[in-house]
Every structure is written in structure tokens, then in C-alpha cells.
Amino acid sequence: MLKYLWPDLYLEKVTVLDEGILKKYSLKGLILDLDNTISPWGERTIPQDVVKWVKRMQKLGIRFCLVSNNSNGRVQEIADFLGIPYVARAIKPRRRAFLRAVHLMGLKPLEVAVIGDQLLTDIMGAKRAGLMAILVNPMASREFIGTKINRFIEGHLLKRLFRKGLKIYVPQGGFNGNADKR
Template sequence: MNSVLIKEVFLLLESFKPDEWISSVYELNLDKLRKNGRRLLLFDLDNTLVPWNHPDLPEPLMQWLELARKHGFEICILSNNSGPRVREFAKRAGVAYIADAGKPQTAAYYEAMNKFSASPEETVMVGDQLLTDIHGGRKAGVYTVLVLPIAKSEWWGTRINRQVEKLILYMLHRKFRFSSPVQKKEFHE
């Protein structure tokens, strides 16, 4: 294989590599993020904060969001889902939102950062998908955190993305020894 092509493949692969991989949002180290100058948390909604199309706001999540606010974080949901679903959830959670975000395109990331007068260095994107959340966050220059999907139930397009993600995760593991935070658990089995 041509060395230039190999270099390009590794650069592309790097654009999908999150800065952290944790089991759930509840494992975010808020103290560490604040000490590193982070102050804006962007969250995907489905299978990151709640299961796909789940209408309720669980009490533990509500308490965790309040804890994040007490740590000085601004919070914004950045979702590719439709406006009404995201708006209703964000309203119940008491957080800002951008729906129909078009991730991995970067416009919504910059819109959120502008809304809170935050720089990429002050911003964290937390999501369950490499192809949308993490890739978009990397392109926008923000710190990225991959979480395991909450549930197996997903939109059909996401199920297709998961097959591509399995290949990318395999390659990330081979190149960077990057692996799941859960021992002996496959990414989205």
C-alpha cells in the first residue's frame, strides 16, 4: 500500500478517536473537566442521556444535570433528532438545545459555543456515536467523550452506522490500543 495512502487512512481514523470512552454520562469526571478549563457540556440525546425516543426524564439524570450545573457547567443538547422531541425533553431538563443539528457537520457545534460564548477548548461533546457525535466534535475542535449506548433499540439509520463503527473501533484498537471501558463487553453487541 502506498505510504501516502496509509498516512491518509491513519489521519482519517484519528478523526473518529474520542478523547475519552466511558460507560455512561454519570462517569464524567466533572472536577477534572473544570480543572482543564471546560465549562460547556454538549450532549447527544438518544442513547446518550436516555434510550432512543424515550419521553421521560429519569430522576437520576435530573439530579446529575443539577450536579453538573453546580460544578459551573453550561449544558446544551445537540441532537440530530427532530425539534419537537428535543425541545420537550430540553424544557423538562431545564437545558438549552439545538435540534436537527446535522452532526457530524460543525455548524451546530459552533452555534452552541457562540450561544454560551465558549471556545472549542472550553467545550466537551458527549455522545454515543463515532460517526456523528465524536467525528463532528473532533472537526469542531472540542474535547470528545464517547459513551456506551444506553439501549439496543435505535433508529434504523443508526443501526447502519453501528456496523461502520464496529470496523472503526476495531481499527482504533489495532492502531491505538483504544478499547471499551467495559471489560469483555462488545461495543453495541
């Protein structure tokens, strides 16, 4: 089970992802989770630094797709704001939405990474779909009750991953120790 939960990369937040990482993993597309990955849970806005990061990545030719378990309205609103395609009601960790996102971006699975804050939906779904999985720390502590229960389980799983050697990536300096902020 742990092999489906092991992120290929663990970043403090999405904006840490830079050109170096894109090159190292030959990435051309990024599938973004919405809640607590690019937007605090339940909010209709995207932080300015994330918007700038998306634009900077787009200038480098990176394609995006938003994939969220949330229902249509807010997902579409944010996807439209960023000018990227989306898949709502994704039922992560099921594979289908991720594969649809890869298709929407017109890329091959090997060229795409999934970025998300939850092991049991984003990371597991990415791995099951054969995509690179990038874990980030969640943005906000306020969240959906179902997520809170997941988070409790994930806290334990994450501790196991740390014990087995999972490290957070620190730009310019390689990898830090278990710098867990959860």
C-alpha cells in the same frame, strides 16, 4: 480518517463524568447528544440518575447544550425539562450545530466537550469543530434504522480503535483494558 474518530475520552456512560475530569480538561461546558446518550432512543424521559448528574454539574457551574439530529419536538421538550438550550436538526457530523451550541453557552471551543454515543456523528463532528470528544456506550439497543446501519460500520471502526489502543476510562482507578460493552 481515524484521527477524526478518535475520542479524547471514552466513558461507560455520561454519569461517570465527574469533577476530576472537568478539572483535568478545564471544561466549562458540555454539549450533549440526546438519543442513547442521555435518553434511551425514542423515549420522552431522562433516567433519574442522568437528571441528578446534570443538576450536580450545573451546581459546579457547568453549562449544557443539547445537540441532536432529531427534529424539534422531543429535543425541545427534553431541553426545557433540563433547563438547557438546544440545537435540533443538527446534521451531525457537520460543524455548524456544534459551533452554534458553543456560542449559545457563551463559551470558547477549548472550554467545551461533546458527549455522544456515535463515532460517525458525535465524535467526528466534535473533532471537525475542534472540540473535545467524549464517547459513551449507547443506552439502548432499540434504535432508528439509519443508526443501526451506522452502528454496524461503527462496530468495525471501534475494533480498529481498540486495536490501536483506545481504552475505556474507569473512575478512581485510571484506565481499564478494552472493556467494551457494545
